[in-house]
Amino acid sequence: MSTPFYVSPQQAMADRAEYARKGIARGRSLVVLQFADGIVFVGENPSRALHKFSEIYDRIGFAAAGKYNEYENLRIGGVRYADLRGYTYDRDDVTARGLANVYAQTLGTIFSSAAEKPYEVELVVAEVGETPEGDQIYRLPHDGSIVDEHGSVAVGGNAEQISTYLDQRHQDGMTLAEALKLAVQSLSRDTNGSEREIPAERLEVAVLDRTRPQQRKFKRIVGRELSRLLEAAGASTAGEAGSAEDEGSDDEK
Amino acid sequence: MEANTRSTGRLPAAFLTPGSSSFMDFLSEHQPEILPGNRQLPPTQGVIEAPHGTTIVATTFPGGVVLAGDRRATMGNVIAQRDIEKVFPADEYSAVGIAGTAGLAVEMVKLFQLELEHFEKVEGATLSLEGKANRLSTMIRSNLAMAMQGLAVVPLFAGYDVDREKGRIFSYDVTGGRSEEHGYASTGSGSIFARGAMKKLYRDDLTEQQATTLVIQALYDAADDDSATGGPDVARRIYPIVTVITEDGFRRLTDEESSEIARAILERRLEQPDGPRAALL
Numbered sequence: 001m002s003t004p005f006y007v008s009p010q011q012a013m014a015d016r017a018e019y020a021r022k023g024i025a026r027g028r029s030l031v032v033l034q035f036a037d038g039i040v041f042v043g044e045n046p047s048r049a050l051h052k053f054s055e056i057y058d059r060i061g062f063a064a065a066g067k068y069n070e071y072e073n074l075r076i077g078g079v080r081y082a083d084l085r086g087y088t089y090d091r092d093d094v095t096a097r098g099l100a101n102v103y104a105q106t107l108g109t110i111f112s113s114a115a116e117k118p119y120e121v122e123l124v125v126a127e128v129g130e131t132p133e134g135d136q137i138y139r140l141p142h143d144g145s146i147v148d149e150h151g152s153v154a155v156g157g158n159a160e161q162i163s164t165y166l167d168q169r170h171q172d173g174m175t176l177a178e179a180l181k182l183a184v185q186s187l188s189r190d191t192n193g194s195e196r197e198i199p200a201e202r203l204e205v206a207v208l209d210r211t212r213p214q215q216r217k218f219k220r221i222v223g224r225e226l227s228r229l230l231e232a233a234g235a236s237t238a239g240e241a242g243s244a245e246d247e248g249s250d251d252e253k
Numbered sequence: 254m255e256a257n258t259r260s261t262g263r264l265p266a267a268f269l270t271p272g273s274s275s276f277m278d279f280l281s282e283h284q285p286e287i288l289p290g291n292r293q294l295p296p297t298q299g300v301i302e303a304p305h306g307t308t309i310v311a312t313t314f315p316g317g318v319v320l321a322g323d324r325r326a327t328m329g330n331v332i333a334q335r336d337i338e339k340v341f342p343a344d345e346y347s348a349v350g351i352a353g354t355a356g357l358a359v360e361m362v363k364l365f366q367l368e369l370e371h372f373e374k375v376e377g378a379t380l381s382l383e384g385k386a387n388r389l390s391t392m393i394r395s396n397l398a399m400a401m402q403g404l405a406v407v408p409l410f411a412g413y414d415v416d417r418e419k420g421r422i423f424s425y426d427v428t429g430g431r432s433e434e435h436g437y438a439s440t441g442s443g444s445i446f447a448r449g450a451m452k453k454l455y456r457d458d459l460t461e462q463q464a465t466t467l468v469i470q471a472l473y474d475a476a477d478d479d480s481a482t483g484g485p486d487v488a489r490r491i492y493p494i495v496t497v498i499t500e501d502g503f504r505r506l507t508d509e510e511s512s513e514i515a516r517a518i519l520e521r522r523l524e525q526p527d528g529p530r531a532a533l534l
Binding site: 049051054055056073074076077078079080081083084086087088102103105106108109216 | 283
């Protein structure tokens with residue numbers, strides 16, 4: 001048996017990180033933004049059935065960029081974790097912080113274990129609070145670190161560029177239509193700065209809406225509701241101020 | 254790959270193993286001891302005394318279904334609770350009402366709600382109404398050992414079938430046997446009296462308003478003849494729980510709405526204690 005080449009731990013970790021980052025970069029980016037009534041998830045997704053965003057528990061949503069089978073696995077693990085915890089204790093005892101910690105531990109262990117290949121995923125776990133101050137957004141990169149975010153966050157290949165764009169323009173207390181418009185603008189910018197159009201049917205949009213009367217705050221925005229919101233956002237640009245149109249953008253029911 | 258859910262470490266292997274979309278299946282593999290059906294029962298003599306819930310009634314109307322329950326829980330000849338809730342939403346389009354051992358029944362409902370929600374989250378689609386009814390059957394069957402010791406749970410399941418666009422009712426026996434009921438159904442100790450009342454009042458062209466009145470009439474008749482069923486408690490303002498499920502989803506009548514119907518019925522019963530009369534022929 002031949003002796004393996006010596007690889008320094010720094011080099012090994014750097015290689016693994018590069019491997020994961022490259023995998024994530026192959027997928028499309030997505031953004032998560034706070035707006036007045038909650039948190040909105042927006043991403044480009046040609047599939048109707050394979051979701052990037054989903055409900056984990058009453059007030060907790062999940063978003064992921066990267067390799068589908070890996071984040072789907074983590075998503076189901078999260079649903080099982082949340083449901084089991086809520087069943088053994090109480091629904092209020094399921095928190096985004098707890099879930100983010102579990103994900104961080106899981107990703108971290110996988111990343112540093114030589115026996116497994118690192119996961120090529122980047123996750124966002126968000127929990128909508130009673131007030132905007134109570135909203136929590138956690139970003140979880142492939143290596144198991146955990147970042148507490150405010151206002152807006154982007155993950156995926158183009159994340160850095162999109163984040164900069166969002167950071168400059170995101171404001172507290174935006175309406176859903178405004179936040180959606182900003183999100184779509186940020187996603188339609190290419191690496192070279194040029195813009196392209198993302199048609200509504202390629203958009204996946206979901207919200208955690210604190211004004212929903214149900215206990216479960218997660219809701220997908222599809223079809224007519226989505227086009228109505230996109231139109232409202234377009235109309236408000238045309239009318240510059242456009243506060244009248246915002247009336248219609250608020251979620252009914 | 255340690256399997257420990259209580260610490261905040263890495264997700265145990267069982268959590269990340271691809272498998273069934275059922276929460277109960279997951280539990281029975283990962284932590285079977287917390288499933289109600291897997292509990293070790295001590296040998297007991299005679300019947301265990303525990304609070305019992307009593308009468309649940311349901312009726313369909315064009316466009317939906319109504320499920321209602323009285324508020325009394327009894328333990329032997331004692332009223333254990335006057336304002337117990339025995340009708341719960343199972344999910345957006347279905348509800349379950351429970352008669353039998355209250356503690357076990359409430360736990361079963363909690364697990365059933367979770368089972369439906371879990372499936373919905375994992376699969377991204379809801380179960381069919383038939384699928385939900387079958388799932389409840391399995392849960393009752395897993396309780397059979399306890400039912401043999403007198404701790405039976407007998408639910409009534411009602412929901413709006415979005416595919417067939419109508420309300421449907423399923424009743425169960427202690428062994429998990431399931432049967433679809435047409436028009437109206439009842440379960441629990443006052444159910445025979447409630448069924449008699451509904452048999453005479455039911456028509457297949459009821460409005461929602463008439464259907465909610467019908468179930469409260471039936472509960473009144475059940476309470477009239479069965480000591481374990483509670484009638485509307487005007488003094489304490491405790492009225493039956495009435496839920497309506499239509500294509501708009503589950504809705505529970507507010508206290509004002511159900512008290513209004515109950516009071517109107519009481520008013521009429523002061524003049525006619527046996528309630529509305531069906532024609533002789």
